[in-house]
Amino acid sequence: MSKHSxxxxxxxxxxxxxxxxxxxxxxxxxxxxxxxxxxxAMLAESEIAWPDEPRIPCLIGKYTADRGLTxxxxxxxxxxxxxxxxxxxxxxxxxxxxxxxxxxxxxNPYIQQALELAPRAPGPHCSMGSLQQRLGNxxxxxxxxxxxxxxxxKAHVEVDRSTSKTAAFRVDDAEGxxxxxxxxxxxxxxxxxxxxxxxxxxxxxxxxxxxDKDIDSGVPFSEMERAVGILCRNGxxxxxxxxxxxxxxxxxxxxxxxxxxxSGFVIDEHTGKALTAGAWMPGLPKExxxxxxxxxxxxxxxxxxxxxxxxxxxxxxxxxxxxxYGNWQVPDKHFDTMVRAHNIRGFSLLAKCFAYSRxxxxxxxxxxxxxxxxxxxxxxxDPTDALMQKVVSRLNH
Amino acid sequence: xxEVATPGSEALQARFEWSFQxxxxxxxxxxxxxxxxxxxxxxxxxxxxxxxxxxxxxxAERKDLEAVEEFQCVPHSTLGDGKPVTLYECLDARLSATxxxxxxxxxxxxxxxxxxxxxxxxxxxxxxxxxxxxxLEHVDWLVLDARNDNLAILENGVRRLAHALLIEVQVxxxxxxxxQADFAAVNAWMATHGFRFCQFRSLVLRTRFPxxxxxxxxxxxxxxxxTTVFLPTDGYLKHLSTNQLLKLSFLLHTVYRxxxxxxHVLAFVDPKLARQYLVAEGYLWPVDADEREFTxxxxxxxxxxxxxxx
Numbered sequence: 185m186s187k188h189s190x191x192x193x194x195x196x197x198x199x200x201x202x203x204x205x206x207x208x209x210x211x212x213x214x215x216x217x218x219x220x221x222x223x224x225a226m227l228a229e230s231e232i233a234w235p236d237e238p239r240i241p242c243l244i245g246k247y248t249a250d251r252g253l254t255x256x257x258x259x260x261x262x263x264x265x266x267x268x269x270x271x272x273x274x275x276x277x278x279x280x281x282x283x284x285x286x287x288x289x290x291x292n293p294y295i296q297q298a299l300e301l302a303p304r305a306p307g308p309h310c311s312m313g314s315l316q317q318r319l320g321n322x323x324x325x326x327x328x329x330x331x332x333x334x335x336x337x338k339a340h341v342e343v344d345r346s347t348s349k350t351a352a353f354r355v356d357d358a359e360g361x362x363x364x365x366x367x368x369x370x371x372x373x374x375x376x377x378x379x380x381x382x383x384x385x386x387x388x389x390x391x392x393x394x395x396d397k398d399i400d401s402g403v404p405f406s407e408m409e410r411a412v413g414i415l416c417r418n419g420x421x422x423x424x425x426x427x428x429x430x431x432x433x434x435x436x437x438x439x440x441x442x443x444x445x446x447s448g449f450v451i452d453e454h455t456g457k458a459l460t461a462g463a464w465m466p467g468l469p470k471e472x473x474x475x476x477x478x479x480x481x482x483x484x485x486x487x488x489x490x491x492x493x494x495x496x497x498x499x500x501x502x503x504x505x506x507x508x509y510g511n512w513q514v515p516d517k518h519f520d521t522m523v524r525a526h527n528i529r530g531f532s533l534l535a536k537c538f539a540y541s542r543x544x545x546x547x548x549x550x551x552x553x554x555x556x557x558x559x560x561x562x563x564x565x566d567p568t569d570a571l572m573q574k575v576v577s578r579l580n581h
Numbered sequence: 582x583x584e585v586a587t588p589g590s591e592a593l594q595a596r597f598e599w600s601f602q603x604x605x606x607x608x609x610x611x612x613x614x615x616x617x618x619x620x621x622x623x624x625x626x627x628x629x630x631x632x633x634x635x636x637x638x639x640x641a642e643r644k645d646l647e648a649v650e651e652f653q654c655v656p657h658s659t660l661g662d663g664k665p666v667t668l669y670e671c672l673d674a675r676l677s678a679t680x681x682x683x684x685x686x687x688x689x690x691x692x693x694x695x696x697x698x699x700x701x702x703x704x705x706x707x708x709x710x711x712x713x714x715x716x717l718e719h720v721d722w723l724v725l726d727a728r729n730d731n732l733a734i735l736e737n738g739v740r741r742l743a744h745a746l747l748i749e750v751q752v753x754x755x756x757x758x759x760x761q762a763d764f765a766a767v768n769a770w771m772a773t774h775g776f777r778f779c780q781f782r783s784l785v786l787r788t789r790f791p792x793x794x795x796x797x798x799x800x801x802x803x804x805x806x807x808t809t810v811f812l813p814t815d816g817y818l819k820h821l822s823t824n825q826l827l828k829l830s831f832l833l834h835t836v837y838r839x840x841x842x843x844x845h846v847l848a849f850v851d852p853k854l855a856r857q858y859l860v861a862e863g864y865l866w867p868v869d870a871d872e873r874e875f876t877x878x879x880x881x882x883x884x885x886x887x888x889x890x891x
Contacts, residue, residue: 371868372866372868373866373867373868375875375877404877404881404882405882405885406881406883407882410866449882450882450883450884450885451877451878451879451881451882451884452884453879453884453886453887456879458877459884480876480877481876481877482874482876482877483874483875483876484873484874484875485872485875499874
């Protein structure tokens with residue numbers, strides 16, 4: 185979305201533009217504070233006041249889709265394009281909405297058109313990268329994400345403005361749900377255990393992290409389909425076809441509105457190590473996927489601390505956490521497992537996709553500390569990468 | 582680490598053994614069961630002893646059945662009330678029966694083109710009371726087609742059927758024969774003799790689309806007949822011996838593939854046995870409640886890319 189005011193505006197026009205931009209900014213702030221209804225109400229008023237401003241109905245469409253009314257959101261965005269056929273943000277929003285559940289065929293024309301209309305804008309390249317990633321065309325996806333970063337270097341980007349929308353994570357609800365779910369699965373013969381951020385929180389703090397956004401679990405990959413099947417019969421559903429990944433699987437608990445990633449573990453036939461995602465996509469060569477490796481997975485059954493029953497738990501969580509987080513006892517609020525995990529095997533194409541797209545996302549959202557932390561880490565993967573050198577340099581200043 | 586077998590795997594199914602004394606005694610009136618495709622394979626299991634009454638002598642050409650052990654065929658005879666009955670030999674052999682075909686049935690099959698009597702012969706044949714069959718102490722399983730007087734068969738077999746495990750009767754919803762017993766009549770008899778309706782199967786459907794033109798697609802929705810299955814009531818099942826319950830469960834599983842009912846009957850024998858059955862058939866994951874520790878191994882969760890790499 186453009187952040188420039190119109191040139192050569194008349195003074196009273198400038199005041200109107202400022203009022204309009206302020207109204208839009210307030211709506212965006214409300215949305216980011218998880219007040220979607222409030223944001224939509226403000227935008228509805230603004231749409232009446234400034235009927236010729238496409239950003240307003242574009243945001244209405246985006247937020248409407250975000251609250252689950254996907255068809256209404258799409259209709260709104262389509263309406264914007266009827267009046268403003270070259271409105272790139274609307275094209276990208278529509279592409280993104282279709283891409284989320286994996287409808288690449290519907291997403292493609294919108295993203296393609298946005299790229300044709302704005303080949304020098306970074307956003308369309310990032311969207312095209314996401315599309316190519318979902319298609320499994322990872323070399324092209326990497327190129328597109330890097331092109332987005334190249335163009336971002338040349339663009340004016342507002343910094344130090346954390347704008348990512350994070351719904352409040354209800355720690356007690358999430359922890360209760362985690363233990364109930366682990367006990368349910370154990371009772372049905374599935375070795376599901378708390379993993380990643382959930383295990384880190386439970387081990388370091390004795391509770392899940394308040395800043396978390398979902399719960400994390402692991403299962404033997406051979407039990408994955410059973411686990412998903414049992415979850416789906418007990419209030420969970422798979423979210424957006426797990427965004428195209430065969431591992432981890434993204435589950436959503438509608439009653440509590442809590443998400444859970446379920447990571448499947450296998451044993452590497454060559455090294456004997458336990459492997460998990462990262463991110464695995466069906467049909468990709470092994471080396472293209474993003475793989476985390478651990479020495480062993482050893483579990484023991486324990487009574488659940490809150491509630492009834494028993495659950496499978498990591499026997500030596502400290503060693504497991506060290507493998508992935510390094511010095512896990514020291515909090516690092518900028519740690520992004522998908523980019524900075526210590527036990528990522530190599531710097532695969534999918535790992536590159538995650539690294540570049542997340543740097544771009546945090547940068548675009550004005551979250552400079554996180555963007556620079558990821559960029560610095562990515563540079564350690566390939567210190568000769570001139571693009572990353574420039575990104576780090578730019579973000580540092 | 583304990584090995585975990587896949588539910589429903591051949592290995593687990595092989596581990597579930599049906600163990601009962603003696604054979605399941607089956608009486609098949611009309612020879613529909615003995616003439617069926619599955620019959621030779623079922624007899625090879627060595628668990629059935631079958632007597633087939635074959636009023637139309639339909640099995641005469643089935644030389645392959647001569648070598649089947651524990652199978653006896655009684656040609657030109659039907660179960661009934663013990664009095665001679667008439668066999669209506671029809672031009673369309675599929676209509677031959679000891680009940681008189683209705684004129685509309687004959688007309689429908691002949692499509693109005695026949696100039697001869699569609700009933701070729703009316704032959705007297707013997708009917709046998711089920712209760713009078715010597716050497717047959719009881720019947721475990723009775724199979725009746727729809728071309729003989731089923732109510733007479735049931736009424737004259739009350740003693741032999743007192744401990745029956747399963748009764749299968751084909752019933753019409755649109756009669757083809759005079760005095761053909763319909764579902765209501767059969768169900769009423771069953772209800773007064775300790776049985777309850779279980780299910781309809783093998784529905785025979787007729788299309789009501791025109792048959793004298795070529796249709797690009799078709800549909801048949803009009804139910805002509807169905808096979809009905811009757812089981813002892815739960816109250817009666819409680820009083821069956823373990824051996825009889827195992828026989829019934831075996832029948833439900835092996836012949837009818839009604840796994841939930843096979844489980845239900847096994848549960849009267851032993852809930853643990855019933856649970857083993859669920860695991861063996863893949864309905865229940867083999868949870869080891871005593872398992873306290875678990876180490877992930879390559880056998881348990883192998884590398885998904887292993888085949889591609891090799």
